[in-house]
Amino acid sequence: MTPSRSASAKTRALMLGVVLCVHGLMALPLPRPVMRQNSPDSLRELSNWRNRLDDAGVRVTNDQLVAWVRMWSQPTLWRRDLLTPLRPLHDFMGVGQGWGFFAVPVTHPRRLEVYAIDGEQEVLIYRRLDPAHDWRAAWFSDRHVRGVYDSIRGRKPTYRRFVGSVADMAFKDFPDADKVRVQLVRTQTPDPRQEDVYTDAKVLMDMTVTRPETP
Amino acid sequence: MMHLWIDLWDRKEHPRTLSILRITVALVLLVDLMDIGRHGLVIPLMADTASGGWGGSSNGSLALWIDHVRLPFVEPAVGVYTLRVFAALGLLLGAGSRVNALILALCSAQAALLVPYADRGIDMLLRNPSSMVACVPLL
Numbered sequence: 001m002t003p004s005r006s007a008s009a010k011t012r013a014l015m016l017g018v019v020l021c022v023h024g025l026m027a028l029p030l031p032r033p034v035m036r037q038n039s040p041d042s043l044r045e046l047s048n049w050r051n052r053l054d055d056a057g058v059r060v061t062n063d064q065l066v067a068w069v070r071m072w073s074q075p076t077l078w079r080r081d082l083l084t085p086l087r088p089l090h091d092f093m094g095v096g097q098g099w100g101f102f103a104v105p106v107t108h109p110r111r112l113e114v115y116a117i118d119g120e121q122e123v124l125i126y127r128r129l130d131p132a133h134d135w136r137a138a139w140f141s142d143r144h145v146r147g148v149y150d151s152i153r154g155r156k157p158t159y160r161r162f163v164g165s166v167a168d169m170a171f172k173d174f175p176d177a178d179k180v181r182v183q184l185v186r187t188q189t190p191d192p193r194q195e196d197v198y199t200d201a202k203v204l205m206d207m208t209v210t211r212p213e214t215p
Numbered sequence: 216m217m218h219l220w221i222d223l224w225d226r227k228e229h230p231r232t233l234s235i236l237r238i239t240v241a242l243v244l245l246v247d248l249m250d251i252g253r254h255g256l257v258i259p260l261m262a263d264t265a266s267g268g269w270g271g272s273s274n275g276s277l278a279l280w281i282d283h284v285r286l287p288f289v290e291p292a293v294g295v296y297t298l299r300v301f302a303a304l305g306l307l308l309g310a311g312s313r314v315n316a317l318i319l320a321l322c323s324a325q326a327a328l329l330v331p332y333a334d335r336g337i338d339m340l341l342r343n344p345s346s347m348v349a350c351v352p353l354l
Binding site: 092095138145147151165 | 218220221222223224225250251254255256259260264268269270320321323324325327328330332333334335337338339342343346
């Protein structure tokens with residue numbers, strides 16, 4: 001005889017089913033929608049993939065490959081549309097999955113640099129992962145702080161306020177400094193044979209804060 | 216298939232398993248909160264922008280209610296931080312576990328809305344078991 005299942009058991013199973021489906025959809029490692037296909041990185045990737053496919057005996061042109069990639073990135077847009085109605089609930093409970101699992105490796109890690117400027121003299125006081133310049137390294141490596149400069153795009157107000165906090169601390173610790181410069185550098189994950197991570201380094205953001213005058 | 220699914224979720228966890236989950240989540244949250252305090256990040260991460268918080272793009276979101284909480288005697292951010300520390304302590308000791316777990320999950324979600332860039336994957340992963348502990352019938 002089949003045991004009868006209570007209404008609460010059925011409701012719980014239904015709710016968990018919905019929750020797991022939604023989170024499963026959010027966590028799917030779907031590719032980002034392809035927006036720029038002419039950047040140097042995209043062209044290099046396209047050329048690598050075309051060569052690999054050539055080696056495997058599959059002949060494709062660049063345009064065909066771009067069309068395939070665009071087609072495979074479409075589900076990312078469908079996912080966004082599907083999940084939009086649930087956004088307020090996810091915001092309120094803070095359970096919205098913000099990233100797909102292992103979808104995109106970091107090819108261009110960022111390094112933060114802080115300089116104390118005293119007149120003409122500029123001294124590097126902090127550089128991420130550099131033991132020789134480790135002023136307040138524990139603070140900068142805190143995962144909450146790291147998130148602010150690791151993932152931010154553009155000169156957002158959050159980043160400006162973060163730079164203000166860095167400058168306040170630096171002015172306190174370096175009483176002779178009259179300016180503090182905070183620079184975010186985009187490096188490239190090096191080839192295993194390459195030692196210098198600063199090859200192709202690019203300054204993403206560079207802000208200088210002047211010491212406020214004391215009354 | 217449907218019955219298998221219902222039966223899968225209709226089992227009771229052993230109290231020891233739930234206690235291990237509760238204590239582990241509470242300890243991790245408590246250590247994290249201590250780190251936030253030690254690094255002087257209470258105001259940057261939990262205050263609104265007018266009070267020195269780093270703020271973020273979600274300011275003005277309808278889901279953001281913590282901005283409107285006014286506590287007597289203390290700065291709102293310090294009050295929320297203290298509330299979170301006491302909630303983590305309560306969860307660790309097993310006092311008012313469900314209420315404390317709910318407080319921790321909701322306050323953490325608010326911090327995520329205030330400064331989204333400072334909210335990492337692990338914070339979200341910790342909110343899930345906190346919400347779960349809040350729904351457990353008895354701990």
